[in-house]
Amino acid sequence: xxxxxxxxxxxxxxxxxxxxxxxxxxxxxxxxxxxxxxxxxxxxxxxxxxxxxxxxxxxxxxxxxxxxxxxxxxxxxxxxxxxxxxxxxxxxxxxxxxxxxxxxxxxxxxxxxxxxxxxxxxxxxxxxxxxxxxxxxxxxxxxxxxxxxxxxxxxxxxxxxxxxxxxxxxxxxxxxxxxxxxxxxxxxxxxxxxxxxxxxxxxxxxxxxxxxxxxxxxxxxxxxxxxxxxxxxxxxxxxxxxxxxxxxxxxxxxxxxxxxxxxxxxxxxxxxxxxxxxxxxxxxxxxxxxxxxxxxxxxxxxxxxxxxxxxxxxxxxxxxxxxxxxxxxxxxxxxxxxxxxxxxxxxxxxxxxxxxxxxxxxxxxxxxxxxxxxxxxxxxxxxx
Numbered sequence: 001x002x003x004x005x006x007x008x009x010x011x012x013x014x015x016x017x018x019x020x021x022x023x024x025x026x027x028x029x030x031x032x033x034x035x036x037x038x039x040x041x042x043x044x045x046x047x048x049x050x051x052x053x054x055x056x057x058x059x060x061x062x063x064x065x066x067x068x069x070x071x072x073x074x075x076x077x078x079x080x081x082x083x084x085x086x087x088x089x090x091x092x093x094x095x096x097x098x099x100x101x102x103x104x105x106x107x108x109x110x111x112x113x114x115x116x117x118x119x120x121x122x123x124x125x126x127x128x129x130x131x132x133x134x135x136x137x138x139x140x141x142x143x144x145x146x147x148x149x150x151x152x153x154x155x156x157x158x159x160x161x162x163x164x165x166x167x168x169x170x171x172x173x174x175x176x177x178x179x180x181x182x183x184x185x186x187x188x189x190x191x192x193x194x195x196x197x198x199x200x201x202x203x204x205x206x207x208x209x210x211x212x213x214x215x216x217x218x219x220x221x222x223x224x225x226x227x228x229x230x231x232x233x234x235x236x237x238x239x240x241x242x243x244x245x246x247x248x249x250x251x252x253x254x255x256x257x258x259x260x261x262x263x264x265x266x267x268x269x270x271x272x273x274x275x276x277x278x279x280x281x282x283x284x285x286x287x288x289x290x291x292x293x294x295x296x297x298x299x300x301x302x303x304x305x306x307x308x309x310x311x312x313x314x315x316x317x318x319x320x321x322x323x324x325x326x327x328x329x330x331x332x333x334x335x336x337x338x339x340x341x342x343x344x345x346x347x348x349x350x351x352x353x354x355x356x357x358x359x360x361x362x363x364x365x366x367x368x369x370x371x372x373x374x375x376x377x378x379x380x381x382x383x384x
Contacts, residue, residue, distance in 0.1 A: 086114035161218025242335035244373035
């Protein structure tokens with residue numbers, strides 16, 4: 001008795017042979033077309049013979065082992081989300097090429113993870129006929145990779161969300177909100193610990209809702225932008241905070257002492273309205289400090305006078321735009337924070353050019369240490 005597959009292949013063979021005869025009889029040209037159709041007839045005849053021999057791979061009703069081990073007796077593979085995730089990663093790649101390289105790398109990582117997960121899942125489902133064993137072998141292979149990665153991603157999302165929320169909220173409310181969220185998490189954990197009969201599905205649903213709410217609030221805060229943060233003032237000659245005025249923000253609550261510093265080039269002391277320098281290995285006070293060129297020099301400033309003063313370093317002038325037809329110059333100055341009596345400050349300076357050799361050069365070209373508000377506090381700098 002012919003099986004269904006054998007009948008289909010046999011019909012295709014007969015039709016191909018009939019077409020070969022009709023085409024060969026009606027064409028006067030070369031035999032190429034006839035040979036092609038005859039080849040198709042031979043292929044269909046071969047497939048008919050194989051299918052007739054194996055009888056559509058049907059298993060006899062008397063073959064119990066064959067029925068249990070046949071492909072039709074196996075459970076169909078479970079549905080997988082990894083092809084969808086991999087496709088989403090592929091779709092994000094062109095977006096990243098326009099928006100930025102970081103998005104491309106994220107998409108590539110997603111594609112690799114989806115590929116590995118899908119391959120292992122497909123392999124484990126066919127490892128044996130025991131579904132429990134297949135699930136267990138998948139867990140043994142992927143859980144050592146999945147759990148640390150998921151934990152790192154989850155922790156990163158929580159940190160990112162908290163940071164965006166804290167940057168969005170007013171500074172006064174940040175600590176209150178942070179403490180409230182922490183108290184809520186502690187209360188939720190305490191209730192779950194005391195109620196041992198709570199369903200695991202309910203706990204998982206509540207944790208998922210809380211995590212989604214936190215991440216959603218973080219994303220919304222990131223889109224809305226952070227609150228306005230005032231720029232902290234630092235002593236700067238360009239911003240005009242290196243003068244005698246010591247009421248600025250950078251001079252409030254200035255540290256009165258500094259940590260021990262090694263390799264000091266000099267210690268500059270303001271005492272009785274005059275500046276004196278002490279250099280390691282040179283006895284006595286100096287009225288001139290020699291500093292190396294193009295090398296960082298570590299300077300400590302000490303104030304022994306009553307009042308708040310800062311040390312200003314004058315390093316002459318430099319050309320703003322060397323390519324301009326008419327060169328313009330700007331003064332090169334740096335300064336410390338203002339300190340009260342008994343305080344110390346630290347500054348690092350680097351002289352890019354040598355100091356003028358003419359002692360009668362204009363004052364704005366001379367290299368020197370000065371103290372704004374104290375005209376007699378001047379200390380010359382020599383840069384070879």
